[in-house]
Amino acid sequence: MAGFARCLVAAHLLAVAVVAMLGLILPAAAHEIRPAYLQIDQTDARHFNILWKTPLMSGMPLPVVLKLPDSVTHVLEPQERPLPGSILQKRIISAPNDLAGLRIEFVGLQATITDVLVRVNWLDGRQASAIVRPSQPWYVVPAEQSRWSVAFDYLKLGVRHILYGLDHLLFVASLMLIVRNWRVLVKTITAFTIAHSITLGLATFGLVALPGPPVEALVALSILLVAAEAVRMERGEKSLTITWPWVVAFGFGLLHGFGFAGAMTDLGLPRQDLPLALLFFNIGVEIGQLTFIAAILAVAYSARLIFTLGKPVRIAAAYGIGTIAAFWAVERLDAIFFSGGLM
Amino acid sequence: MWLAPQGAHAHGAIEGVGDFYAGLLHPFVVPAELLALLAIGLLIGRSGLAACRLGIPILAGAMAAALASAPAITEAPDMTIALAAAALVSAAIVTTGLRAPRWITACLAMVAGLAVGIDAAPEANSRFAALLNGAATLLGGVALVTIIAALGLRAEKHWQRIGTQVAASWIVASAVLYLALQLVSSTR
Structure with missing residues (x-):
């Protein structure tokens, strides 16, 4: 004893x-350490609503810029709105091939310890989600995603959340x-x-x-x-x-x-x-x-x-x-x- | 295979984990540092309690001094050979079962501490980040040596002593391989 x-x-x-x-x-x-959040919702065959929410760190915006691939065109330019503890940015884009295979980059993420949670919702009910880490600050939109992959992402988020x-x-x-x-x-x-x-x-x-x-x-x-x-x-x-x-x-x-x-x-x-x-x-x-x-x-x-x-x-x-x-x-x-x- | 590719990016920062965890994990992910700290831990643990009580504070002090002086060093020397040599000598003493005098274990702890401290010099963007990174490296290194030394101290049974000698012989082999790789790469 x-x-x-x-x-x-x-x-x-x-x-x-x-x-x-x-x-x-x-x-x-x-x-x-609160993650940033990117949500992409398909609205018709070629159009997607983009919601990009970044946390404020000690009152300062997260120094991360969302960079979409060149094949994407903006239907509605990014519009920012401050929220308590975060900044919300919305835009509408037009993109080919259901976004599948496109690479989305988070410029500046590698210099932070913040994760980005990404969710994609397609009109046919398919969904994909992932947690993007500073060590690999980009996300390639998959055609399909398994539930185990989602579970593993959240498991890692939980470990990081308690350790920070x-x-x-x-x-x-x-x-x-x-x-x-x-x-x-x-x-x-x-x-x-x-x-x-x-x-x-x-x-x-x-x-x-x-x-x-x-x-x-x-x-x-x-x-x-x-x-x-x-x-x-x-x-x-x-x-x-x-x-x-x-x-x-x-x-x-x-x-x-x-x-x-x-x-x-x-x-x-x-x-x-x-x-x-x-x-x-x-x-x-x-x-x-x-x-x-x-x-x-x-x-x-x-x-x-x-x-x-x-x-x-x-x-x-x-x-x-x-x-x-x-x-x-x-x-x-x-x-x-x-x-x-x-x- | 483990040693060769790692040597090329031994000083690469661990990205995406923050300055603290990058510093804490540094002695665990750089093979030369890991070998040296494991060997010193085994040596002072097998040398008895008095050697531990002397060796660990000396290692901690040497590491702290080297980490603190990092900003003053404009071009840090490559410490790989010093680390591998410290690992080789320390592990060889344990492997052969010799009883090293306390001053020798203390000197080896100091050499290893200085070499790890210089090798792990923080490459952070700000002074605060460097302080955090260096302090975490110190914590990680001293924690590792303390655990290994305690294991060495507790190895009282015959099979446990044989186990520590086998572990030390693996460190000797790894350190020899490391030194050979360094020699080959420097002569090319």
């Missing part, structure tokens, strides 16, 4: 180091700080997983809706609270969080699920793809989360074999997490109350 506790403390130090680097050096990166969702990772790290043994760790992570899956599903299907900015502020406050509880635990005090961490993990997991849902609901995906997309997105989130936990524990277990970590170090780790969370909380509350972030 004592060995596991020391291992977890080492895990925290590592997690704090990882997240502090990401979170404090690039505060904007504390929010989820630093506040969620820090919450998991802060939970590990108050967990004393393997059994409680498994219970706590399972409770968190079940809870965020529930709200992710409800929010994605549109059954429950919460505005993003307050959810993000509450997520930051949840990390701060768990970090404060960790300090209390080191002082020998008792509380609900310390005694039953899985209860708190479940409660806050419901909140974090709304955060995960943000990336999916923002896209306004067609309903027929939602169950498959949701399932594999969630599996991807779990894979990412478990990878993070496994990596941190592996290093922590190794470090505790070599170095000695005492109580002052545990308290420092909790204060480190709390400081980062407090910074995010103030930043997000400021955005809500003084910058109109709720709109």
